[in-house]
Amino acid sequence: MSKLSKPVRATVFCGVDVSAATLAVAVQQQDQPIDQRQFANSASGRKSLVAWLRKRKAAARVSLEATGIYSLDLALALDAAEGIEVAVLNPKLANRFAQTLRRSKTDKADAKALAEYSRRMPFVARRAPDRNGLQLRSISQHIDGLTVQHTRELNRLHAAEGSEAAPRCVAQDLKRSLASIHKRIQRLRREAMVLVRQKDGLQQQFNLLTGIPGIAQVTALQLLSELATLPAGMTVRQWVADSGLDPAHQMSGSSGHRPSRISRHGNCHLRHALYMPALVGVAQTDGCK
DSSP, rough: OOOOOSSOOOOOOEEEOSSSSSEEEEEEETTTEEEEEEEEHHHHHHHHHHHHHTHHHHHOEEEEOTTTTHHHHHHHHHSOOOEEEEEEOOOOHHHHHTTTSSSSSSSSHHHHHHHHHHHHSSOOOOOOOOHHHHEEEEHHHHHHHHHHHHHHHHHHHHHHTTTTTOOOHHHHHHHHHHHHHHHEEEHHHHHHHHHHHHHHHHHHHHHHHHHTOOHHHHHHHHHHHTTSSSTTTOOOOHHHHHHOSSEEEETTTTTEEEEEEEEEOOOOHHHHHHHHHHHHHHHHHHOOO
């Protein structure tokens, strides 16, 4: 069965608080008390949750916070189920809403607040990105982790080579570790390029990105891996806000004025990938003056 072909008025409002091991679930239904359950955050647990929601034989709206890999598989399972719409919320947005409803912070209280969000707030249903986009993002974020590890090992090597107390074997081991990490990063980048070439849309976007001054293959892969998983049809303002680059103004009364800064309430991987191209752009602009 496919997803609902047209919007259906939801009568079941659900919130899921996601953790590494469990899913705390709260359901609101008209003229019925709130029903709360807990499921394992595993393939079988997610399947049981979907079956439990579908037993109500009514359209359901589910809200959950974006918690990385812990929420991704749940969002994909819910999105694929007939009669269920899912919204993946920015954790800060969900927390601010929840603070107006609860005094204590527990998994059950968070789930109830998310169910209330599904009922009260404008609901933007999530649509799962394609498999290539998801795999590309997973590879890119793993490369980011290895790059951080490489930088740390490089700093340790610099310290070991500059210290008379550090034996030569430590520096040699660090050099082997650095070489291994470098090879792993290069192999993963090749795998990422295979995914890009397998899908015409990704290849076209990759070519457009590398055509921008200051953006080469490495940065283009970082940017594309994050952009490929975002919904189609986003406006420029939404793109900027999703990356956390939208301005945050701080003005109150006649004296409470502070310099505006970027909000940073968005995708940190995207901001990180844009940092060096932005420096290149600034340097090129200064050179043209």
